Amino acid sequence: MLEMLKQEVLLANLQLPLHGLVVFTWGNVSGIDRERNLVVIKPSGVPYDELRQQDLVVLDLDGNIVEGNLRPSSDIPTHLALYREFPAIGGIVHTHSPWATAWAQAGRPIPALGTTHADYFYGEIPVTRPMTKEEIDRDYEAQTGHVIVEAFKAHNIDPSHIPGILVQNHAPFSWGQNPDNAVHNAVVLEKVAEMAFKTFQLKPEVSPMSQALLDKHFLRKHGVNAYYGQ
Ligand SMILES: O=C(CO)[C@@H](O)[C@@H](O)COP(=O)(O)O
Numbered sequence: 239m240l241e242m243l244k245q246e247v248l249l250a251n252l253q254l255p256l257h258g259l260v261v262f263t264w265g266n267v268s269g270i271d272r273e274r275n276l277v278v279i280k281p282s283g284v285p286y287d288e289l290r291q292q293d294l295v296v297l298d299l300d301g302n303i304v305e306g307n308l309r310p311s312s313d314i315p316t317h318l319a320l321y322r323e324f325p326a327i328g329g330i331v332h333t334h335s336p337w338a339t340a341w342a343q344a345g346r347p348i349p350a351l352g353t354t355h356a357d358y359f360y361g362e363i364p365v366t367r368p369m370t371k372e373e374i375d376r377d378y379e380a381q382t383g384h385v386i387v388e389a390f391k392a393h394n395i396d397p398s399h400i401p402g403i404l405v406q407n408h409a410p411f412s413w414g415q416n417p418d419n420a421v422h423n424a425v426v427l428e429k430v431a432e433m434a435f436k437t438f439q440l441k442p443e444v445s446p447m448s449q450a451l452l453d454k455h456f457l458r459k460h461g462v463n464a465y466y467g468q
Pocket residue numbers: 263264265266280281282283284310311312313332
C-alpha cells in the first residue's frame with residue numbers, strides 16, 4: 239500500500255521539472271495515506287534527476303520519521319499542518335513557479351478573471367498575511383502552515399473549492415485529492431497567475447468575472463451536478 243503511494247509521490251515530484259514549475263531543488267510534493275495517517279515526501283535538497291523511490295521519507299502526522307534515511311523536505315511541517323487541518327486533501331505541492339511567486343511576492347491575491355481560473359478555483363486565490371518576526375523565528379515552516387489555514391478559516395473557504403494559496407513573500411502551495419491531482423492544480427495555478435498578470439497589463443482596471451459565469455464553470459466540473467468530461 240505505502241509502496242504505491244511512494245510511487246505516486248515519486249512520479250508527481252518528477253512532474254514538477256517537466257512542467258517547468260521548478261528548477262534545481264525549488265519544490266516538493268507529498269502524499270498521504272489517510273487510513274494509516276502516514277505522509278510520504280521528497281527528501282530535502284535532493285535534485286530531481288537524482289531522486290529515487292527509496293529516497294522518499296515517510297512520517298506520521300506528528301512529524302516522526304517512520305521510514306527513510308534522508309532528511310525530509312524542509313517544508314514538511316507546512317505539509318503536516320495542511321494534512322491535519324484539511325482532511326479531504328490527499329496530496330500537496332510547493333514550488334517557486336515564477337508567475338505565481340510574483341503574485342505572492344507582491345502580496346496580491348489572484349482575482350477570478352476568466353473561465354480558465356473558474357474551472358479549477360471557485361473564487362480569488364488568496365494570499366496569506368505577512369508572518370510576524372516571532373512566527374518566523376520560532377517555528378517558521380509550521381507557522382507557514384498556520385497562516386495558510388488561518389486565511390482559509392478567516393474567509394470560510396473550502397480548500398477543495400480553492401486548491402491553492404500564495405504565501406506572502408514566499409511562493410505557492412497547492413493541493414488535491416492525490417499527489418498527481420495536486421501537481422495538476424499547481425500547473426493550473428501557475429498558468430492562471432501568468433494569464434492574470436497579462437490581463438492586468440492589457441487592462442489595469444479589469445473587473446473580476448461575474449458570479450454567474452464563475453458558478454457555471456466551477457460547478458459544471460465539480461460538485462453533485464457536474465457534467466463536464468466523461
Ligand atoms: O521554499 C523553499 C526555499 O525558499 C523550499 O521549499 C525549497 O527550497 C525546497 O526545499 P526542500 O528541498 O524541499 O527542503
